[in-house]
Structures are given as structure tokens and as C-alpha cells.
Amino acid sequence: MAILEIDHLSRHFEIRPGLIDRTFRKKSSSYIKAVESLNFSVEANEILGIAGESGCGKSTTCSMISNLLDPSAGDIRYEGQSIIGLKGKDLKNYRQNVQMIFQDPYESLNPRFRIVDIIAEGPRALQLWDSAEIMHRVTDMMQKVGLDPKKYAERFPHELSGGERQRVGIASALVMEPKVVVADEPLSMLDVSIRAGIIDMMKELQNDSKFSCIYVSHDLSILGNVCDRLMIMYLGQAMEIGPVEEVIRNPKHPYTKALIGAVPIPDPRSHRERPNIIGDISKPIDPPPGCRFSPRCPYADDSCRENFIELHTDDHISHQVACHKVKV
Amino acid sequence: MILPEKKQTDIVLSVQGLGVQYATAQGPVHAVSDVSFDVYKNEVFGIAGESGCGKSTLIRSLMRLLPDSSTMTASGLQYKGRDLLTMDDETFRKQVQWQEISLVPQSAMNSFNPVYRVGDQVIESMLAHRKMGKKEAAERAAELFDVVGLETGLLRSYPHEFSGGMRQRAMIAMSLSLDPGLIVMDEPTTGLDVLVQERILRRIREIRAEMESAIVLITHDIAVIAEMSDRIGIMYGGQMVEQATAIDLFESPYHPYTLGLNNAFPSIKDIGGDLISIPGSPPTLIGPLNYCPFYERCPFSIDECAHQVPMPKTVGNEHEIRCFRSGDAVDLRRLAKEKTTWRS
Numbered sequence: 001m002a003i004l005e006i007d008h009l010s011r012h013f014e015i016r017p018g019l020i021d022r023t024f025r026k027k028s029s030s031y032i033k034a035v036e037s038l039n040f041s042v043e044a045n046e047i048l049g050i051a052g053e054s055g056c057g058k059s060t061t062c063s064m065i066s067n068l069l070d071p072s073a074g075d076i077r078y079e080g081q082s083i084i085g086l087k088g089k090d091l092k093n094y095r096q097n098v099q100m101i102f103q104d105p106y107e108s109l110n111p112r113f114r115i116v117d118i119i120a121e122g123p124r125a126l127q128l129w130d131s132a133e134i135m136h137r138v139t140d141m142m143q144k145v146g147l148d149p150k151k152y153a154e155r156f157p158h159e160l161s162g163g164e165r166q167r168v169g170i171a172s173a174l175v176m177e178p179k180v181v182v183a184d185e186p187l188s189m190l191d192v193s194i195r196a197g198i199i200d201m202m203k204e205l206q207n208d209s210k211f212s213c214i215y216v217s218h219d220l221s222i223l224g225n226v227c228d229r230l231m232i233m234y235l236g237q238a239m240e241i242g243p244v245e246e247v248i249r250n251p252k253h254p255y256t257k258a259l260i261g262a263v264p265i266p267d268p269r270s271h272r273e274r275p276n277i278i279g280d281i282s283k284p285i286d287p288p289p290g291c292r293f294s295p296r297c298p299y300a301d302d303s304c305r306e307n308f309i310e311l312h313t314d315d316h317i318s319h320q321v322a323c324h325k326v327k328v
Numbered sequence: 329m330i331l332p333e334k335k336q337t338d339i340v341l342s343v344q345g346l347g348v349q350y351a352t353a354q355g356p357v358h359a360v361s362d363v364s365f366d367v368y369k370n371e372v373f374g375i376a377g378e379s380g381c382g383k384s385t386l387i388r389s390l391m392r393l394l395p396d397s398s399t400m401t402a403s404g405l406q407y408k409g410r411d412l413l414t415m416d417d418e419t420f421r422k423q424v425q426w427q428e429i430s431l432v433p434q435s436a437m438n439s440f441n442p443v444y445r446v447g448d449q450v451i452e453s454m455l456a457h458r459k460m461g462k463k464e465a466a467e468r469a470a471e472l473f474d475v476v477g478l479e480t481g482l483l484r485s486y487p488h489e490f491s492g493g494m495r496q497r498a499m500i501a502m503s504l505s506l507d508p509g510l511i512v513m514d515e516p517t518t519g520l521d522v523l524v525q526e527r528i529l530r531r532i533r534e535i536r537a538e539m540e541s542a543i544v545l546i547t548h549d550i551a552v553i554a555e556m557s558d559r560i561g562i563m564y565g566g567q568m569v570e571q572a573t574a575i576d577l578f579e580s581p582y583h584p585y586t587l588g589l590n591n592a593f594p595s596i597k598d599i600g601g602d603l604i605s606i607p608g609s610p611p612t613l614i615g616p617l618n619y620c621p622f623y624e625r626c627p628f629s630i631d632e633c634a635h636q637v638p639m640p641k642t643v644g645n646e647h648e649i650r651c652f653r654s655g656d657a658v659d660l661r662r663l664a665k666e667k668t669t670w671r672s
Contacts, residue, residue: 193605225601225603245599262526264551268575274530275523
């Protein structure tokens with residue numbers, strides 16, 4: 001059963017015109033449709049990757065799943081129960097079970113807290129265990145993420161390297177024993193030689209502690225290495241979802257094809273098919289009603305521009321494509 | 329490094345024994361030490377390395393943009409036969425900087441002045457370095473925008489009206505403005521989306537084909553450097569630990585750091601393949617450098633590595649490394665593929 005179900009999830013941001021435009025020019029608000037009717041699910045114990053360019057809505061989706069932002073429409077169900085308007089004990093329970101790992105290890109740690117206090121902050125705030133138990137779990141978790149508690153517990157974030165800080169970020173998420181971890185570009189600030197170690201560690205921890213993970217990144221090479229399934233987004237709309245090998249080796253959607261074709265390969269002899277996509281990504285302000293990719297798509301016709309298309313909710317496993325021109 | 333196939337006269341930039349030190353409270357930091365390389369006409373020379381390896385300091389020293397707290401030493405530094413070491417700042421600024429060697433700085437996206445039109449800034453840079461009329465400069469600016477694939481109407485826009493990729497392209501246009509013989513690009517596509525990156529890299533390739541400039545491309549992205557470069561230099565701890573043609577570097581690497589880097593970098597062609605990280609972290613480079621900077625992280629290090637700096641050694645055609653174990657390359661390549669080798 002899916003642990004997390006995302007059902008027709010949308011988030012719109014209103015842009016209100018200024019006072020003068022409102023009163024004299026009678027301008028009405030426009031909307032940034034950051035996320036539009038998104039359907040997907042996260043199975044227990046899987047890593048789902050979300051890829052897309054800046055402005056495609058991946059971070060907005062993460063914020064909604066983490067309950068930091070309310071959806072404009074649609075629903076998020078955790079173990080079958082909607083999280084919209086959760087209160088009291090249920091909210092506390094959800095907050096414990098869904099944890100985030102942040103992008104920037106330099107900004108996301110409180111510089112005045114010692115490492116041990118940073119990791120213990122979550123359990124203390126939610127009063128999960130008594131203080132001896134919390135300390136025990138914190139030192140245990142530090143060991144698991146490869147930070148020697150004797151050496152690191154009393155240090156402050158500025159004494160740590162980028163890779164070590166990101167390990168602290170991961171430890172403070174996992175010490176809560178979450179069922180779902182939302183990782184928003186967790187490696188993008190780190191050097192190549194250090195990344196591989198953190199990927200390995202996350203895979204190992206995921207195997208041991210059995211949590212599901214939503215892994216957001218713009219780096220398809222890393223996603224190909226980390227994920228079980230992969231979803232591609234464009235301007236707030238899901239374009240394609242499927243098992244990671246299928247999506248990368250056999251992409252169906254014209255956008256996915258272009259995106260994968262644009263990824264450089266670390267081999268000077270390799271040749272790849274260069275994408276033939278025109279134009280630049282626009283802003284999702286009052287977008288056209290149909291497929292969001294249609295203005296740049298070489299195959300688009302009128303029906304693409306008129307009719308919105310989305311992925312299905314009822315089918316969790318298979319390879320799906322949101323394109324009028326593709327029959328899977 | 330003198331090579332028979334390539335003509336000596338084709339050398340655009342020649343760097344010999346370049347070192348840069350920063351004075352800090354803990355003592356001098358050897359950010360760059362004893363780096364030598366040549367860049368030839370019409371080629372892309374890629375320099376790859378991680379943060380703190382000295383790649384940005386290296387190009388800052390070439391452009392004379394180092395802060396006062398630093399000292400630069402070199403046994404030779406020539407641009408097209410002209411000695412840059414003895415040249416005074418005024419001559420350098422008037423005759424070389426930007427006219428002959430231009431720079432696309434890191435995070436070029438933030439390098440424009442937000443309160444001036446982009447076109448005016450491109451024109452200003454031309455007028456500052458060469459005697460030319462304003463009208464002529466404006467025509468040249470329009471031409472350049474065309475080259476990098478921006479509409480000429482955008483010259484009248486302000487930087488905030490541009491997307492990141494457009495700003496980057498405008499910056500590249502600016503660097504081309506005076507037909508420099510050498511363009512130094514510091515992380516030109518870092519922070520951009522892949523489709524935008526693809527387009528900019530394609531432009532750079534086209535520009536290289538059309539103009540006779542040499543390009544020095546600096547990045548931490550191994551995949552970008554593999555696709556773009558003719559020759560590659562790998563930097564670590566302020567030294568250029570290996571340099572070779574792109575093909576040689578990927579197919580017969582020698583230096584353990586290069587081997588490790590190849591293991592750690594994911595490829596979209598290799599889904600689910602094992603990545604192996606290099607344990608440890610880079611050296612601080614404080615104090616005299618009388619050891620191989622990689623020895624603490626190197627699984628193949630021997631006693632010598634801790635007490636002596638390995639000198640550059642030629643191991644093949646245009647292939648130079650700094651490692652005491654160059655003779656065991658075949659074994660090292662095999663061992664480096666195994667995960668257990670890299671466990672600290």
C-alpha cells in the first residue's frame with residue numbers, strides 16, 4: 001500500500017496588482033500556478049526521485065508534503081488519512097513521521113547550537129522520549145551517519161566541513177525515526193568526491209531503517225543512481241513517471257527526452273542525441289489551459305494546447321506519460 | 329612541456345612553476361604551488377578540481393585580480409611570447425587584460441551592475457580597453473548578442489529582466505567583444521539547468537570553431553569537462569596532479585586522485601552503478617608543502633609521499649603526472665575499481 005498519496009494536488013500563488021493598478025486600471029490578480037493537479041504516490045520503502053528545471057514546482061511540492069505550505073486544491077493522504085487541517089496529536093504524529101533534509105548544509109544548521117543539540121532538537125521539541133533515551137539515540141544516530149560522537153558532539157557547525165554538516169542534517173531528520181524523508185537537493189552543495197559517500201550512507205540507512213524517500217534534484221545522473229522510481233516535472237505539471245531505468249533509458253515524453261539528452265556524459269568519446277527544444281522555460285503565471293510544455297514542444301498541435309493532461313492516480317507502478325501524442 | 333606535434337608558435341599561454349600564497353593568521357596558505365601548463369591556439373584546456381583545489385586562485389593570478397594579502401611567484405608566464413611577469417600593471421591593463429585575455433567570472437549571473445542596461449555595460453567594457461567610437465562599439469555589441477543567440481533588442485534591457493542563462497550568455501558575449509586570444513571561463517554553467525547548460529555549451533563549441541581563440545574552462549563538473557575539452561588538467565591541493573588529452577585522461581588515468589574522481593562521478597549511462605567516494609577531506613595547505621597533497625586520502629600512498637613532493641613526470645604523449653607510483657598504474661587502476669580499496 002502506498003504510504004503517501006498525492007491526489008490532484010495544486011498550489012497557486014496570487015500576485016496582487018499594486019494599489020494604483022487595482023483602483024484606476026481595474027487590473028485583477030494573476031496567479032502563479034506553481035503546482036497543477038499532481039497525482040502520484042510513494043510506496044513504503046521506496047525512493048522516488050523528482051526531477052525538473054528551476055521553477056518546475058518540485059520544491060513547492062516538497063513544502064506541501066512537509067506540511068509547511070497548504071495546498072490550494074487537492075489532497076495529500078498519509079497512510080490513507082488526509083493531512084489537510086491536521087491538529088493536535090495527529091499533527092504531531094505527522095511531523096514526526098515526515099522529515100526533511102535541506103539543500104544547504106551551511107544555512108540550515110543553527111550556528112549557536114552544538115551538534116548534539118541540533119540533532120536532539122526534534123525529539124526534544126516533540127517530547128518523544130525522556131532525556132537519557134534521547135541522548136542515547138542521538139549518539140547512536142551520529143555513529144550511523146559516520147560522525148564519531150566523542151569527536152563531534154560538542155562542536156559547533158562552523159567547525160565542520162560541508163560533507164560533515166550534511167551528515168548532521170541527515171542525522172537530525174533520521175533520529176525522529178520517520179516513515180517518509182523528503183530530501184530537497186541534499187547533495188548539490190557538496191563536492192563530487194564527498195557526494196558518493198553520502199549517497200551510499202543514505203542508501204544503507206534506508207535499507208536498515210525502512211523509510212520511504214522523496215528525493216528532489218535537478219541532477220539526473222545522481223537520480224539515476226539513487227532512485228527506484230523517477231518523476232519528471234515541467235512548470236508545475238507532471239510529465240512522466242516510472243521505474244528509473246525505464247524513464248532514463250526509454251523516455252517517452254518529448255520533454256523527458258530533451259532533458260535526458262542534455263545531460264553531459266563523463267566520457268570524451270561518447271556521443272548523445274542533442275535535444276531540439278526551442279525557447280526558454282517561462283514563468284507559470286496564468287499559463288495556457290493545455291499541456292504546459294506545448295509552446296516548446298516540436299510535436300504539439302491544437303489539442304495539446306487546449307486540453308490539460310495528467311498522470312493517473314490509480315496506477316502506482318507502471319510507466320506513465322502525460323502526453324497527448326504518446327501511447328504507452 | 330615541449331611537444332613535437334604541436335608547434336611552439338601555437339602556444340597562446342604558457343605558465344611555468346606558478347605559485348600563489350595567501351598570508352593568513354595561521355601562516356601562509358599555499359593555494360597554488362608549482363603549476364605549469366601550456367594552452368594552444370584553437371583548443372579548450374579544461375581544469376577540473378574540487379572546492380579549495382586552487383583553480384579559482386590560479387585564474388585570478390593570470391588576470392592579476394589577486395587580493396593584496398597574496399604573493400605570486402612564477403618561473404615563467406608568457407602570453408603569445410610576451411612576458412607577463414615583467415609587464416607593469418598599467419601596460420597589462422591597457423594591452424592584455426580583456427583585449428587579449430578575457431574572463432567569464434564565476435556566477436557571471438551576478439556580475440552585471442543592476443542599474444545599467446546590459447548593452448551599455450557591454451559597450452563600456454569595449455570603450456575602456458580599446459580606442460573606438462561609441463557607434464562602432466554599439467554595432468559590435470549587437471553582433472555579439474547575435475553570436476551568443478540573444479536578440480539584439482535585449483541590449484536595452486536591464487540585468488533583472490534576463491534569466492540566469494541569458495545573463496550568462498550576455499557575459500560570454502562581453503568576453504568575446506575585443507576578439508581576445510584567450511578566454512578564461514570559470515564555472516560557466518554551474519547553477520544553470522541542464523537544458524540551458526546544453527545550449528551554452530553548444531554556443532561555446534561554435535564560438536571556438538569560428539574564432540581562433542583558446543579557451544580555458546574551469547569547472548568541478550567532470551561530465552562537462554569531458555565533453556568540452558581537448559586537454560584536461562586535474563588539480564588537487566594547489567597542484568596540477570595530472571594533465572593529458574581528454575581521451576587519455578579518461579581511458580588511461582594514472583594519478584590515484586583521478587582514479588578516485590572517476591569512481592565518484594555518476595553517469596546517466598550507468599544507472600544503479602556503484603559510486604565510490606574518496607574518504608577524508610582536502611588538506612588545509614598551511615605551512616610548507618613538502619608532501620604529496622593527496623597522500624592522506626590516497627589508498628596507495630607509500631612513505632615517500634609524506635616527506636617529498638612528487639615532481640611532474642611525463643608518462644606518455646602529452647601526459648604528465650605527479651605521483652611516485654606512476655610505474656604501478658596498471659595495478660592501481662584495477663585496485664581503484666574495488667570499493668574496499670577506498671575504505672579508510
